[in-house]
Amino acid sequence: MRALDLNAATWRRSSYSNQDGGQCLEVADDFAPAVPVRDSKNPHGPALTFAATGWTSFVSAVKSGDLTA
Template identity: 65%
Template sequence: MRHAAVDLSSAHWRRSSYSNSNGGECVEVADEFPGLVPVRDSKNPHGPALLIPAAAWTTFVDSLKDQS
């Protein structure tokens, strides 16, 4: 599925609660995009972001919760 261009310039990013406090291995997501979950590497905030369909993101997060 291909999405139209999404403007992330005003996105409010939040860091994963599982990211370490040393600034490494940090994933950030933005919540205000219906149907999509933008995901980026906090070490490269001006780099590319992945646009994940919300349903796929939910499945991914639920599978991680099942592993713990």
């Protein structure tokens, strides 16, 4: 996968996040077929990039409770 220029990315935070920060992820849309993800506490740090299909599967598993410790 090629390197993505995320300088102009618009990041969105989880709807479960609160204004106090905490342990939150931010996701940038409009980079199909990739999904960039970063730590909201470190917005200038690195971003991980996932294939859109893998990210969709992960989010679905989290929402359905299939990922348990």
